[in-house]
Amino acid sequence: MKNLDIAILRSFVAAADYGSLVLAAEYVSRSQGALSMQISKLEDMVGQKLFFRSKSGVKLTEAGTNMLTYARKILSINDEAITATESSNLQGVLRLGIPQDLGLKYIPELLGQYKRAYPNIRIITHVDSNHNLSVRVRESELDIAFLFSTIKIEDATFISSLATKWIGAKDYVFNDNTPLSLIVPPAPCHYRDMAQNRLKEQKLNWQLDYISGNMLSIWAAAEAGLGLTIRNSLNIPPQLQTLDHINQLPPLADSTLWMLESTNNNHKIRQQFINFLCPKLTQMLSVHV
Template sequence: MDTAPAVSRPTALPLLDTDVLRSFVAIAESGSFTRAANHVFRTPSALSMQIKRLEETLGQSLFVREARQVRLTPEGEMLLGYSRRLLRLNEEAVTQFLAPSLEGTVRFGTPDDVGSRILPRVLSQFARSHPAVQVDVMVGRSIELLERLDKGELDLVLATAGNEGFPADRGEVVHTEPLVWAGREGGVALERSPLPLAMANHGCAWRRMALSALDDAGLAYRIAYISENCSGQEAALLADLAVAPLPRNLVRTPLSILGDDAGLPPLGDYRVLLLRSGLAGEATDVLAGHVVDTFRGMR
């Protein structure tokens, strides 16, 4: 009697742990095991063990470890896209069953330089977890946003500390970042005398910090271009017509940070504040949490 051949069963593929993927994404986005460890509340050594096991599971090296940072290998870049999608799907599934149902509207004010960096991520995450909440965004100057908050016209406001007329005792500091001199990479604006500057109008904290530093250093300058938003200042820099003070994370190719050899004085740090209305509801608090978490991931 013939015996039926044994049916070969495919070997089950390993499952990727969402906790490990969250650590992987944090390292990839911050470029540092130490910064990522602060974000996911683990030690750097614990993250290192997680990544080692993940690399063994996939049979690929995911990071190139350099002296002061880590960067993704081509395989790591591929995994980053999958990881973000898996984490989003996991968040949506869990939220569908466990997250409280929030409704209503949150009126959110932000300066353009801050909002342009965090709004895409904040709004995307918030919309996935609380799709029934409408977010109305207003972009404006910090002092004007504060006035609208105090009038009850806004629920949540981001503002730059140090702006003229802005109270020193208002708000929660959610982000601190170095202010740097920026110009066109390989440009000649820095070599002109007096030094041409692209600035915001009177009252801007960056403007006051930059002019005070130049005055203290005894350097001659002229304000060549004025714009209320960063895109206007960046246009003058891209045309190599001026230099400007910008947050370090806003300086991207073809702009470059003008280092110590440029002969310009240091500018120090600037701070971003978060302010809430006294009548803010639960939806505002949840959105504020997303804002804080996004800034934390930028460190």
């Protein structure tokens, strides 16, 4: 009987989630060549081609899709066993920072799972702007922060890449004769900067008509027809629409989610938390890629 290697399965799942051997290799902390060899070894073991490979990345074959289902189950049971064994010995506090995009839906669900698995670890969660979270991690006020950015964040780990969208009310109509009304967070904000810079490049007139650091307030303003905003593809309310069909609006760069760690001494809890949460978060976000 053949035995599947947990490390190889983890690399396989990462490649499936990211659709890229380069990004998957970065996630599992291996070279691209080493990860590619792992995938080939798994394909040899099961006697099936698991990925279609192209210059743009990798895509699961039918056999790969079937294998992914089992790989997730095996990894889940493996991680659950490790968690159950370790949980009684691990205790302490971890300070986590997240942006509003993740605070509305994804992270709270995962934190609930984590708390049940590790009842002796207290998680203090701060929901803040990407800029403030970055500063607080570098000043060791937070142990870990998840940040959205359109550029690479130094010393951060790639988690996922999401489309950035122009968003407006269901009845939003583009008007060439009037400046675009923008609904944006306060500066500094990469979404705000991206919107302004792309409109300038297209020589479109715009004005800041609604500024709020509260995401729900931004959604409400857009629904009321006060203007348009930009955001990643997470949590867009059903009463709003993406404005991809308006050709006059310039295309936007993807929003990348990064994980930034402090250099403080809280390493064991921090690493254990990362091992628990990141694979689950990546899987959740993969449907939005």
